[in-house]
Amino acid sequence: MRSLFNFLIRNYYYLLFIFLQVMCILLISKNKNFQGTRIINSSNTLSAETFLAVSNTKEYLSLKEENLKLAKENVGLLNIIRSRSYELIQIASLTKNDTLYKQKYIFTQANVINNSSNLRSNYLTLNIGSEQGITHDMAIINSEGIVGVIKDVSKNFSSALSLLNKDVKVNCMLKKDGSYGPLSWEKDDDYTSATLTDIPIHAKIKAGDTIVTSALSSIFPEGIHVGTVKSFERKSGDAFFTVKVNLSINFKKLNHVYVIKNLFKVEQDSLEFVSQKHDKDDK
Amino acid sequence: MISDVLKNMGRFTVLVLLQVLIVKNINLGRYFIFFPYVLFILLLPFNTPKPLTLILAFILGLCIDMFYDTQGMHAAACITMAFARSFVLELFAPREGYDEQLKPTIAYMGVGWFSSYALILILVHHLILFYIEAFTFTEFFRTMLRVLGSTLATFGFIYLMQFLFYRPNKNRIS
Numbered sequence: 001m002r003s004l005f006n007f008l009i010r011n012y013y014y015l016l017f018i019f020l021q022v023m024c025i026l027l028i029s030k031n032k033n034f035q036g037t038r039i040i041n042s043s044n045t046l047s048a049e050t051f052l053a054v055s056n057t058k059e060y061l062s063l064k065e066e067n068l069k070l071a072k073e074n075v076g077l078l079n080i081i082r083s084r085s086y087e088l089i090q091i092a093s094l095t096k097n098d099t100l101y102k103q104k105y106i107f108t109q110a111n112v113i114n115n116s117s118n119l120r121s122n123y124l125t126l127n128i129g130s131e132q133g134i135t136h137d138m139a140i141i142n143s144e145g146i147v148g149v150i151k152d153v154s155k156n157f158s159s160a161l162s163l164l165n166k167d168v169k170v171n172c173m174l175k176k177d178g179s180y181g182p183l184s185w186e187k188d189d190d191y192t193s194a195t196l197t198d199i200p201i202h203a204k205i206k207a208g209d210t211i212v213t214s215a216l217s218s219i220f221p222e223g224i225h226v227g228t229v230k231s232f233e234r235k236s237g238d239a240f241f242t243v244k245v246n247l248s249i250n251f252k253k254l255n256h257v258y259v260i261k262n263l264f265k266v267e268q269d270s271l272e273f274v275s276q277k278h279d280k281d282d283k
Numbered sequence: 284m285i286s287d288v289l290k291n292m293g294r295f296t297v298l299v300l301l302q303v304l305i306v307k308n309i310n311l312g313r314y315f316i317f318f319p320y321v322l323f324i325l326l327l328p329f330n331t332p333k334p335l336t337l338i339l340a341f342i343l344g345l346c347i348d349m350f351y352d353t354q355g356m357h358a359a360a361c362i363t364m365a366f367a368r369s370f371v372l373e374l375f376a377p378r379e380g381y382d383e384q385l386k387p388t389i390a391y392m393g394v395g396w397f398s399s400y401a402l403i404l405i406l407v408h409h410l411i412l413f414y415i416e417a418f419t420f421t422e423f424f425r426t427m428l429r430v431l432g433s434t435l436a437t438f439g440f441i442y443l444m445q446f447l448f449y450r451p452n453k454n455r456i457s
Binding site: 012020024044119125190 | 425
């Protein structure tokens with residue numbers, strides 16, 4: 001026993017090093033799986049408040065640009081409303097059955113207060129959290145395209161995976177003919193591009209084609225703009241095109257974004273889960 | 284002694300804030316990323332107890348992790364760096380040991396000594412950090428390029444900072 005203590009005392013420096021290193025490894029590995037255990041992330045109060053203060057200051061510098069963008073978007077929205085109202089007048093004599101329509105998406109406005117674009121896995125922090133009804137797996141877009149997916153939520157802040165993250169895959173399609181495939185951010189992509197794989201070779205694709213989100217994603221609404229085709233190639237032996245996409249968003253200038261809640265998501269996911277489970281049971 | 288503690292606490296705060304508020308936004312592509320906050324570990328006094336160095340490095344790493352959303356990666360890199368520091372210091376020690384009044388800066392120890400000391404430790408830190416971040420060997424050479432590029436970038440930054448913030452000392456030895 002005494003020699004054990006002697007050993008511990010003699011080598012306590014090395015043991016301390018190993019102990020701290022093990023703690024780090026636990027932190028790194030644990031936090032990948034469990035929801036509640038992410039303590040050290042940017043949605044906790046200290047770091048979030050710091051980023052909030054900085055972003056409040058920075059917002060002033062880009063006010064002009066943001067105003068322009070918002071104005072453009074307002075015009076777009078006004079256009080939609082006007083065309084809707086025309087429709088209303090025309091069908092005024094008919095009975096309109098409102099129960100045919102059910103609201104599917106709820107949009108919430110948010111500000112990006114922390115953002116990176118040069119790491120292998122990039123994250124965002126938003127200034128809204130569970131108190132504003134944010135939960136994980138909600139979509140983030142802005143007026144130009146898709147931004148990312150919410151991952152962790154604290155009371156007033158949330159941290160999100162940016163589209164520029166190796167763990168994010170979004171199902172996207174060619175607007176022209178609807179052939180779809182997963183969009184991911186590969187190792188040779190920079191902050192302006194992403195890679196769309198599994199596009200069938202019969203698709204009539206050409207550079208400049210528009211890419212939008214497909215209906216297969218239960219997170220993003222269908223038809224949100226993603227970017228345009230930069231180039232495409234068929235790797236030898238593949239039955240699919242691999243497409244490089246020019247992202248329409250400038251990830252270095254994110255400020256105002258919209259968080260989208262899909263009201264049908266729980267229903268859709270649980271249904272899919274149940275049928276996949278049945279499938280497994282059958283096997 | 285007390286002033287040393289205060290000075291280091293101040294340096295800790297300033298470097299963390301510099302890193303997360305300013306340097307985090309510097310963007311020179313994916314191969315040159317700056318992490319000048321490691322200067323804190325480099326500049327700890329020579330007579331800092333070794334275990335204390337480890338613990339300080341751990342806290343520093345966690346602080347950075349909090350802002351970078353990397354949960355423990357920077358902490359792991361920092362303590363490895365602090366661990367390596369004791370060996371590097373032994374390796375580069377002058378024959379009669381380190382004088383109480385010396386500090387591990389360019390002003391006191393000279394450009395050559397500081398460069399080799401800093402480069403080795405920054406390389407250790409970046410190696411651990413980038414390989415944990417990538418967590419795969421399929422991008423081995425790409426990650427290696429990032430490590431080397433960023434090591435040079437961080438070293439350059441730290442080198443310039445030394446000239447900005449530390450007045451050259453008259454009684455330097457080199």
